[in-house]
Amino acid sequence: MSYLSLSNITKQFGDTVVVDNFNLDIAKGEFVSFLGPSGCGKTTTLRMVAGFEIPTSGRITLDGADITEKAPNQRNVGMIFQSYALFPNMTVAQNIGFGLSVRKESKEMIKQRVDEMIALINLEKHANKYPYQLSGGQQQRVSLARALAIQPQVLLLDEPLSALDAKIRVSLRAEIRAIQKKLGITAIFVTHDQEEALSISDRIVVMNTGLMEQVGTPFEIYNFPQTQFVANFVGSLNTANAEVSEPANGLVNVDGVQLITASDIKSRKKGDAIRVSIRPERFSFADNQKKDNVLDCTVENITFLGAVVRIQVKIGNAKFNMDTFNNPFLELPKIGSKQQVTCSKEAVLVLDE
Amino acid sequence: MSFLSRLRRFPFWSWVWFIVGALYFILPLLATFEFSLTWDPAIPFKAYQRSFEDKDFWETFIYSNVLALATILFSILLIVPTAYWIRLRLPEARRIVEFITLMPFVVPAIILVFGMIRIYSAPFNVPFTDIQIMQPLTNFKAGTNVLIISGYMVLAMPYMYRSVDTGMRTVDIRTLTEAAQSLGANWFVIISRIILPNIRSALLSGALLTFAIVVGEVTLASFLGVDAFGPYLFLLGQHRAYEPAALSFVSFLLTWLAMGLIQLVSGGQGQAAGAH
CATH class of the missing domain: 2.40.50.140 (Nucleic acid-binding proteins)
Known part of the structure; x- marks a missing residue:
């Protein structure tokens, strides 16, 4: 039974078809990566799930409910951005608690949840620091905690490791995967880095020029590529x-x-x-x-x-x-x-x- | 490091131009201050004393300050959402809006005020009838206040819009908006809790310029017949010698005080936004 379903999704900007007839069912707790070169439509597809873009045609359902045209702030979907997108005027704790305060949760509940999240990302000593006082890796971990604090139904990660250096990238991707498994949250991860996609995903969707080239486990994608593009792009x-x-x-x-x-x-x-x-x-x-x-x-x-x-x-x-x-x-x-x-x-x- | 090499590294010409520039601004101010003290050698601050004792000074000064604060408030309410929306959704409209915001530099205040008097000195009727909804805005105090604040908003628009737009350029408006939306925030929350705090120093700069324009403005206030600080200073300058010099010097001090406050308030904020 699919938890998140994208059916016949097409997105056009003017005459340009950016995503063409995209179909994907994602199970609850699954970690799926969208892999492809720049301009292949992977980020646009993710943004349609987030609600920042509306599909030209097709439907998106989440846990049985049609969310195709729902506003982003009505979807309960957490998003992590390449540029971290932490609010510069707020401390780490305030950033993490922002989504809960918007939902008008009680102060006690917000504090408890923020403490839990800060412990989850091991930044207890930095709770009162501002984003500019943190390293890139720490900022991205705060961004992860902020997205998870609202207990989203789906976690969307838009190239979250691209701005980090190689060592941090490897350790943070392992941390993201461990947290995702621990919380059992459904996640979509956008990347153009094949190694990242192969190492972190339950399944990979390889995309090219708006089309799905192949969907499969990392093992299948690497060992049994179905198209020349997949074979060339992966490995x-x-x-x-x-x-x-x-x-x-x-x-x-x-x-x-x-x-x-x-x-x-x-x-x-x-x-x-x-x-x-x-x-x-x-x-x-x-x-x-x-x-x-x-x-x-x-x-x-x-x-x-x-x-x-x-x-x-x-x-x-x-x-x-x-x-x-x-x-x-x-x-x-x-x-x-x-x-x-x-x-x-x-x-x-x-x-x- | 030897003395010679230190001398070679000394930015001689930078300092020369800095001192020339500083003298250009400071000398007239010192001259004004010195002149304001010469009224009565026995009482050096007599011009200041007389000015502060004048009831009209306080009335016009307070009134102009209230007008300035109202202009700042309504300018922020109009310009922040406009600049935000243009950056977020209508970047192609930016050139048009920038052109509009430059209009007050081209159209003099006298043209603006005559246009306002021409239009708003007539009563408001139901269209195509003689049924009057409201008397002319120029006929009553509140209406005139609305007119003069609107006029000041137009005059201050180039400065306020540019300050806000520059402030927004320093933060990634689009991504911060999307991050806030994904966390459940609506437009009001995004603007009030994310955008405004992150452009605080830009807002303060715009507010200071607006304040300076409004408090010293003469044309609009004179032609709309309001007792503001600008016309008061103008009249005083025509009939007295020492008090206008004293009040000009006080105005400078107030402006500097405001700038100091801006630096004080926006210091930490600028660092945070810059690092981001």
Whole structure:
């Protein structure tokens, strides 16, 4: 049973369609991320849930009630902004208690709730400070507490970590996820950072030019991308032009090199032009174990990326990246040496454009 | 650091221009003060004493202060929601509104007051009939007060609008509004508890300028026939020598006092808004 439902949502600004026929059901307590590049419509969709934009067509229901045209202040939806949006004239405690005072709750109740929220975000010593006296990470935690204080039905997070430095970003996203799980609150998280979306979400909606490209768990999105865009946007990807050589047996030809794929290409004809995609970590140097694809290659370049070493190899005339985990005893091939790399047929993806 | 290198770092020309500018403003003021003390060498502050003993001084001064406060209050009520709405929802209207707010610089006060007298010295009738709803505004005290406050609002508009608009530019009006809305706030709460406190120093600057304009204004007050401080000073200047100098000096002191108060009140606020 869906808790928050977006049905056939379309949003146009003038002649420009920003969100096109968006359909999504979100269960209570679920953490869903909208992932996509700038201008893909993810923030507009979030703003429609918040009530800051009204859909051109379609309906939004929350816990069975139609909220499509409800004013933002009537929705009981908490929102966290990239720029924190703390009220500069109020202290941390006043910011957190603002939503409750607007709802005319008693002073005792507000104080109790504010204390609970401040404890939740571990900022007990900063309750009487003004926003400008806090770091970016602390301000965003106050913003989270402020949104949660009103006990919203849905928590909306609009790129809340983008303005923070890398270390704070990682720790705060873990904190956000832990608090969300603890409170069992339904959340929508907008981001253009794939790592953020993969690490924090129950499900990810990948969006492009106003359309939903794919909805799935982080595991599904990464390992089984359904479109070329998803495969390219999430994680690193090798892509190459190919030609179907034996549709029934899943054989394709990449620049004179035969590859076998597990993707269904039976509906294609021999000689059809396609594109194949292979994740860099799906390649490995050949050992004695039998693999579907064993390919001769020349090592062209080696790049050290910390935890991972990226090796560029040339297979036929096509260049591919291959990732291998770093360890201090790793024996790397010499640049220019002839090697054999392998990958399974499941690693060779034939995707829709 | 050697003396020579310190001398080289000293902003010589900045100080020269600062001193020239300060003298330009301070010398006439000192001259006025010095002149105001020369009436009677035996009683140095005689001009001040005589001025403060004058009943008309207190009446016109208090009346002009009340007019100034009313003008400030109604200007805030009109201009803050207007500037806020333009920033939030109608940015394309900004140029038009800015043009309108500059009109008082182009249209002199004398034109404004004649236009007001021309329109509001006639009775208010039900349209297309002779049935009178209200007598002309210029015929009774409250009506004249409404007219003069409206006129002052127009004269002060360029200063008030610009101050408020600049204040709003320093805070992220749109995001703060959306944050407040998502927490359940209505428009009244947003303006009174979020917007106004965050543009407090801008409001105080606008209020000070409005105050200065209204308290010294002569044209509107003279032609609408009200006993305000501006016409009083003007008349005094035509018939006396020392009291106008004394009162001018007092006016300067009051203005400086107001500026000091603004600095005092808005100091912490500016820091908070700036950091945001």
